[in-house]
Structures are given as structure tokens and as C-alpha cells.
Amino acid sequence: MTLKLVLFDIDGTLLNSGGVSRESKALATEDLYGTAGNLRTVHIGGKTDLGLLTDTLGAHGYQPEQLKQAMGTFEAQYAKRMSEIIDDYTVQSLPGAHEIVAKLRQREDVLLGIVTGNASLTTPIKLRAGGFDPDWFPVVAYGSESANRNDLPKLALKRAQALTGLTITPEHVWIIGDTVLDVEAARAVGGNVVIVLTGFEDHEELLAAGPDIVLNDLTEFEERVTI
Numbered sequence: 086m087t088l089k090l091v092l093f094d095i096d097g098t099l100l101n102s103g104g105v106s107r108e109s110k111a112l113a114t115e116d117l118y119g120t121a122g123n124l125r126t127v128h129i130g131g132k133t134d135l136g137l138l139t140d141t142l143g144a145h146g147y148q149p150e151q152l153k154q155a156m157g158t159f160e161a162q163y164a165k166r167m168s169e170i171i172d173d174y175t176v177q178s179l180p181g182a183h184e185i186v187a188k189l190r191q192r193e194d195v196l197l198g199i200v201t202g203n204a205s206l207t208t209p210i211k212l213r214a215g216g217f218d219p220d221w222f223p224v225v226a227y228g229s230e231s232a233n234r235n236d237l238p239k240l241a242l243k244r245a246q247a248l249t250g251l252t253i254t255p256e257h258v259w260i261i262g263d264t265v266l267d268v269e270a271a272r273a274v275g276g277n278v279v280i281v282l283t284g285f286e287d288h289e290e291l292l293a294a295g296p297d298i299v300l301n302d303l304t305e306f307e308e309r310v311t312i
């Protein structure tokens with residue numbers, strides 16, 4: 086049996102969280118750093134939470150290393166703020182997402198994972214709000230672990246191999262996402278990339294990034310993608 090690693094992005098791919106992350110992140114940043122900078126308006130586009138923080142607070146004199154070291158404190162505040170306000174937002178799973186996750190979970194030759202820009206403490210809150218059990222995804226690489234999304238699939242692959250004791254070659258790694266940064270991150274690990282047009286990215290830019298397969302939404306996955 087050849088094991089395949091299938092790594093889903095969250096926002097714009099599995100679910101739409103209606104802006105709850107943006108607002109909770111802005112609130113937590115104000116709590117801890119006294120400003121939200123441009124977090125309420127900046128184009129997120131698949132950037133990691135650490136990357137967003139580095140960009141935003143970099144403009145206010147904070148150094149990347151300092152922000153990375155303080156990420157634990159930030160994450161805790163961010164999760165607290167998200168828990169406080171999440172009921173005011175509609176977190177909606179995207180078409181076909183639950184169905185394809187359920188299908189892939191039944192396969193013995195597929196290991197499911199999450200590669201997300203979301204921080205580690207807010208990822209389970211958002212997944213649960215969208216009706217996804219975090220335990221369905223045994224491998225995760227979080228957006229609090231690097232400012233550079235390209236690092237995350239590599240981390241996930243390492244974790245998958247440690248978890249299973251099997252070697253998974255890059256041709257058997259699949260990234261499912263909705264942004265140009267997802268395409269780039271998949272290429273950084275040498276994997277395949279399926280793009281869904283359910284996020285907020287410009288469609289022409291997405292096509293120009295050269296994904297292997299483009300789907301209107303995840304209802305087309307089973308028919309169009311052979312893993």
C-alpha cells in the first residue's frame with residue numbers, strides 16, 4: 086500500500102468563517118500591542134497568522150524574532166477573543182467539504198491533515214464551528230509555527246512520516262487550498278496542488294500560479310481528482 090498524505094487548508098477551502106479570525110486577531114493584537122495596525126483591512130490571502138503579525142507589527146517597530154517568541158502569549162489571547170465573539174459570526178462549511186472529508190477518511194491509504202495559516206489554539210475552534218472534528222486530521226501544521234507558509238507542508242510531511250513510520254514521497258502529497266500561497270507551499274514540498282475557487286482570491290492570479298487541478302468547489306473533487 087502506498088500512503089498518500091492529503092492536506093487541507095481551512096479558510097476558503099473547508100469553511101468560511103465570516104471574518105471571525107480577522108476580528109479576534111485584531112482584538113488580541115490591540116490587547117497585547119496597543120494597535121491592530123492594518124489587520125482589519127489587509128488582504129490575508131493565505132498568509133500565516135505569524136506572518137500577518139510580523140507584517141503588521143513590523144510597521145510599528147516590533148522585530149520578527151520578538152513576535153515569534155511571544156507567539157504563545159498571543160495565541161492564548163487570540164483564542165480567548167475568538168471564543169468570546171465566535172457566536173456572533175456564521176461559520177459555514179463550504180459545498181462538498183464534509184462529503185469529501187468523510188470519503189477520504191474511509192480510505193486506508195490516505196492520511197488526512199491540515200495545513201493552515203491559523204494558529205494552533207484557534208484552529209480547533211474554527212474547525213469545530215464548521216462541524217469538523219479536529220481528530221479527523223491526525224497531521225497538522227499551524228500558521229503560528231512559521232511566518233512563511235512554504236515551511237508548513239514540509240513540517241506536515243515530517244510529522245506524517247513520524248506518525249506512521251512510513252516514507253511518503255512528494256508525489257503522494259496533496260495540498261487542497263484556495264490561494265496562490267497554497268500553490269507555492271505545495272511546490273515547496275514538491276507535492277500536488279488542487280485549488281478550489283471558493284475563497285477570496287482573484288481567479289486569474291490563481292490560474293496563473295499553475296495549480297494541477299482547479300475546482301469550482303469541493304463537490305467536484307471526487308470526479309476530477311484521482312489520489
Ligand SMILES: [Mg+2]
Pocket residue numbers: 094095096097098131262263264284
Ligand atoms: Mg485559505
